[in-house]
Amino acid sequence: MAIMFKRRFWAFILIVLAAAVGYFVYSTNVKDSKYNFKLGLDLNGGTELIYQADTKDVVGGDVTSAMETLRDVIERRVNVFGVSEPVIQVESGERLLVELPGVTNIDEAVKMIGLTPSLEFKLLKKEFENATSSDVMAGKKNDELFDSTGLTGRLLEKSSVEFSGTTGDTAVALQFNSDGAKLFAEITKNNIGRHLAIFLDGDIKSMPVIREEIKGGKASISGGFTGSAGLKEAKTLVNNLNLGALPVPIELISTQTVGASLGNEAVKASMHAGLWAFLIIGIFLIVWYRLPGVLAVIALAIYTAINLALFKLIPVTMTAAGIAGFILSMGMAVDANILIFERTKEELKRGRELGDAIKEGFARAWLSIRDSNISSLITATILFFFSSTPMVKGFALVFGMGVLVSMFSAITATRTLLLAMKHDGAGKVMRFLFSSGISK
Amino acid sequence: MWIIKHRTIFYIFSAILIVASFVSLAIWGLQVGVDFKGGTVIEMTYPAGRPDKAMVESKIAETAQAISLGNYILRPIGDKDYSIKSRQVNESERQQLQAAFSNAGASAELKKINSIGPVIGGEATKKAVVSVILVILCIVLFITFAFRKVSKPVASWKFGLMAIVALAHDVIIPIGAFSILGHYFGYEVDTLFVTALLVILGFSIHDTIVVYDRIRENLKISDMEKDKKEFVTIVGESVRQTFVRSINTSMSTILALVALYFLGAEATRHFSLALIIGIAVGTYSSIFIASALLVTIQKFQDKKTA
Numbered sequence: 001m002a003i004m005f006k007r008r009f010w011a012f013i014l015i016v017l018a019a020a021v022g023y024f025v026y027s028t029n030v031k032d033s034k035y036n037f038k039l040g041l042d043l044n045g046g047t048e049l050i051y052q053a054d055t056k057d058v059v060g061g062d063v064t065s066a067m068e069t070l071r072d073v074i075e076r077r078v079n080v081f082g083v084s085e086p087v088i089q090v091e092s093g094e095r096l097l098v099e100l101p102g103v104t105n106i107d108e109a110v111k112m113i114g115l116t117p118s119l120e121f122k123l124l125k126k127e128f129e130n131a132t133s134s135d136v137m138a139g140k141k142n143d144e145l146f147d148s149t150g151l152t153g154r155l156l157e158k159s160s161v162e163f164s165g166t167t168g169d170t171a172v173a174l175q176f177n178s179d180g181a182k183l184f185a186e187i188t189k190n191n192i193g194r195h196l197a198i199f200l201d202g203d204i205k206s207m208p209v210i211r212e213e214i215k216g217g218k219a220s221i222s223g224g225f226t227g228s229a230g231l232k233e234a235k236t237l238v239n240n241l242n243l244g245a246l247p248v249p250i251e252l253i254s255t256q257t258v259g260a261s262l263g264n265e266a267v268k269a270s271m272h273a274g275l276w277a278f279l280i281i282g283i284f285l286i287v288w289y290r291l292p293g294v295l296a297v298i299a300l301a302i303y304t305a306i307n308l309a310l311f312k313l314i315p316v317t318m319t320a321a322g323i324a325g326f327i328l329s330m331g332m333a334v335d336a337n338i339l340i341f342e343r344t345k346e347e348l349k350r351g352r353e354l355g356d357a358i359k360e361g362f363a364r365a366w367l368s369i370r371d372s373n374i375s376s377l378i379t380a381t382i383l384f385f386f387s388s389t390p391m392v393k394g395f396a397l398v399f400g401m402g403v404l405v406s407m408f409s410a411i412t413a414t415r416t417l418l419l420a421m422k423h424d425g426a427g428k429v430m431r432f433l434f435s436s437g438i439s440k
Numbered sequence: 441m442w443i444i445k446h447r448t449i450f451y452i453f454s455a456i457l458i459v460a461s462f463v464s465l466a467i468w469g470l471q472v473g474v475d476f477k478g479g480t481v482i483e484m485t486y487p488a489g490r491p492d493k494a495m496v497e498s499k500i501a502e503t504a505q506a507i508s509l510g511n512y513i514l515r516p517i518g519d520k521d522y523s524i525k526s527r528q529v530n531e532s533e534r535q536q537l538q539a540a541f542s543n544a545g546a547s548a549e550l551k552k553i554n555s556i557g558p559v560i561g562g563e564a565t566k567k568a569v570v571s572v573i574l575v576i577l578c579i580v581l582f583i584t585f586a587f588r589k590v591s592k593p594v595a596s597w598k599f600g601l602m603a604i605v606a607l608a609h610d611v612i613i614p615i616g617a618f619s620i621l622g623h624y625f626g627y628e629v630d631t632l633f634v635t636a637l638l639v640i641l642g643f644s645i646h647d648t649i650v651v652y653d654r655i656r657e658n659l660k661i662s663d664m665e666k667d668k669k670e671f672v673t674i675v676g677e678s679v680r681q682t683f684v685r686s687i688n689t690s691m692s693t694i695l696a697l698v699a700l701y702f703l704g705a706e707a708t709r710h711f712s713l714a715l716i717i718g719i720a721v722g723t724y725s726s727i728f729i730a731s732a733l734l735v736t737i738q739k740f741q742d743k744k745t746a
Binding site for chain 1: 550567570642681688693696697707711715
């Protein structure tokens, strides 16, 4: 009797805990909760951009730090426009992934990022020193005319607008950071008499002659900023430069946008589908397996609660494919239960007493459960590491988690509940409740 | 057991499905999505109702001409939406196309855009192929390992091999189905489809293992008993014993997927269909083909040594 009480006690604790978890999941669905579900772009609406960085000019081969600076620059710019929870990260192959939730106007998004100016200082090649007439220059490309110096916007500390006292014209003053100042000093010391061109977004803004070594890292871009229009231009340029000049040129290679209404629809539909899936499976289980079926439904509910709580706590970004993965795993989670029930039925048929039948059912089913779930885990792992989109990664993560949690819920939850049901009598009623379906 | 006794019928049925798939692939091929090919897909919706089809087509044709769009596929979707698939377009071209939709008589809203460069597309294709091969490889290794102790009358690696044959069967038929669906309804093969294939592989093995497991167990039992049963009888019994469980598991998964297909998000609709087809075929192959193949191999071996 004492054993029975202990078993029923544990089953009770299990249900209470699960209810608590379920309540946590439910109550944190409020707007400002820290534990709200994190929704991916295809559910929230938003834009994802992938940029390819051209790092062939990065001097010293310090590509990693160039990519990091690129990331910071773009992030600062995105933050200025108040995008909530953007994701900006460096990807392999010198790429930058930018996710802008809620931004559905791609043009704005691209413009935001596109405003980041690219600043480069290049030396006119020695052979062209004397041929500065535009006829010669016009026909040639920049690469052929200029040498890179490695002095780019990456090394800029800050810039400001200044006025050339005599003419009243505006100029943009540049102050390089200590590394930049050192490099600038070196360039100017070793190349006195040569033309140093200042490139802004690929266009030459000015090309002064180096007269002496410039220490202290100060330079200025003058000429071309005349009048009030010039002042405005200079101010915008300074603004953009200060928010960060691109350390390397970038090219947009892929965009994906999902409109907000499509996103909303997807969320609603997914929740709907999930609910119905649960219901249908539940009905099927109860009709076919009767009492154990009811237990399986409770176990399924516990499974769902645990999974949803994990999604909130980790947190896992939910995408449409992720939700599909969760629904799929619900269907598969039932499998472990079915295995156990079928085995138990077999043991019952062999004439075993109910309690022993359950124990044997578990023992024999476990090997099958373990083996068959491993194959799903293999798939999920490979998918996770080879996925090319966050959609698929989300699916793999949710699916994999689902398989693991389902093994846990079958072994602990179903087991606890089933054992608690053991009745000392092996009477007809109990046997009916435990047998199943249309078969004998 | 009747399933094993009549295995020839089921072999023929599967053969027909597989041949049909290959034929469809040869004639119609697959509609490959921009995920792999690169290009741009723009989906627009007309909240107030779609204007005249001819109008939309002519406006788009005009714009396409103006921006030298080249080949494109313009397709109405459902009641209110339109989609256009073409080479990758830049921002200004895209704006012109979007404007063309709105100029066709009713204002259109952007639903979604997918613009993939050829480099990323090529990479995605490579990754997809590699991941499918890897999964199949891992599964072969896993089965060979799990069944290493079974050597008579059929060697353990042959278990693995037959499982692979069943897997190939489970993958070819959904691909063939999507080739047909692609030709008639424009269903595309994208990264989600490849994901579905991988899930089908995992699930089908899952099912096959349960039957093979049972065969292994019954073989052990029969070995210990005095009157050893024939292999074909053991296999038949194993199939009978695991029949209900296989069907029920697939049933519950398919029920979940059906709910997803009818009620779930649009983005995952084709995904759930691919899964439903794959899992149904996978269950069928686990019950009717995978074990029967073992018997066929054993009989073939016997004939060779006789």
